[in-house]
Amino acid sequence: MKKLFSIICTLLIILIPACSQGDTWETSKIRVVASFHPMAQLTEIIGGDKVEVHTIIPAKGDPHSFEPTISDLKKLKTADIFIYNGLGLETWLDKALAAAQNPDLVSVEASRGCLPLITESGAADPHLWISLTGSILQVENIKRALAASFPDNKDYFEQNYSEFKEKMEELLTRYAEKIEKAENRRFVTSHAAFGYLCRDLDLEQNSVEDVFAHGEPSAKKLAELVSYCKTHNIKTIFVEEAVSPKVAETLAREVGAEVKPIYTMATKSDKGYIECMEHNLKSISESLTK
Ligand SMILES: [Zn+2]
Incomplete structure (x- = not known):
């Protein structure tokens, strides 16, 4: 009897959570x-x-x-x-x-x-x-x-x-052709999230925050970025969704560039995946020919 009770208890522990969760899926x-x-x-x-x-x-x-x-x-x-x-x-x-x-x-x-x-x-x-x-x-x-x-x-x-x-x-072919003709291959963004896209298209990214989106940049890093933008004639500073544009705006003012949006797609926006990808490619390639 005792054994049966313990089996029932075990079953209940397993089954109750499973049953009450079933309805959390809508379809x-x-x-x-x-x-x-x-x-x-x-x-x-x-x-x-x-x-x-x-x-x-x-x-x-x-x-x-x-x-x-x-x-x-x-x-x-x-x-x-x-x-x-x-x-x-x-x-x-x-x-x-x-x-x-x-x-x-x-x-x-x-x-x-x-x-x-x-x-x-x-x-x-x-x-x-x-x-x-x-x-x-x-x-x-x-x-x-x-x-x-x-x-x-x-x-x-x-x-x-x-x-x-x-x-x-199709996007890869189209933008590889466009970017090949551009005199510049560098762009500057808030968060270094575009390394693989750079590999796809033979581009180079520089950024305010690192790959892991850690913290505010040091004064030294900012000074380096200012000099990078001036040396390479960078006229656009990209800012991702969910990143504060403050540092990017300061940098842009300093080098006479404009701030434009770019998508890491990591958070929900009004655009779908393919739309974000097209937006990024178009914006980056336009910034290279400025
Ligand atoms: Zn990221």
């Missing part, structure tokens, strides 16, 4: 948890109306410093697939997966198979999703995982993947 579609906004967007590009996506890091959250909430863990517990960027961005990953206790969960590192850029500190640059070739690789990993888990929709995922890949390749 009967494929349940995907994405670590942050760009992973959600890329998943939706492939999964279309077959997937329901929950994003762990909130719309305005900073992906470089974040911890998931209890409700995120509940979503992970009942999800089919978990998509994360990798390259060290999700520092909370192992703890969250262990806490979620979902043995059926398929975890997908979207950056798997990429050639990482290594920063001065020896850590990998995580911003692969901002690159044309990088996003193709990420979307391919996402597509493969969705198709393996839900083979009935394989053709649909493959079709969406082909369309996305074609679009990114």
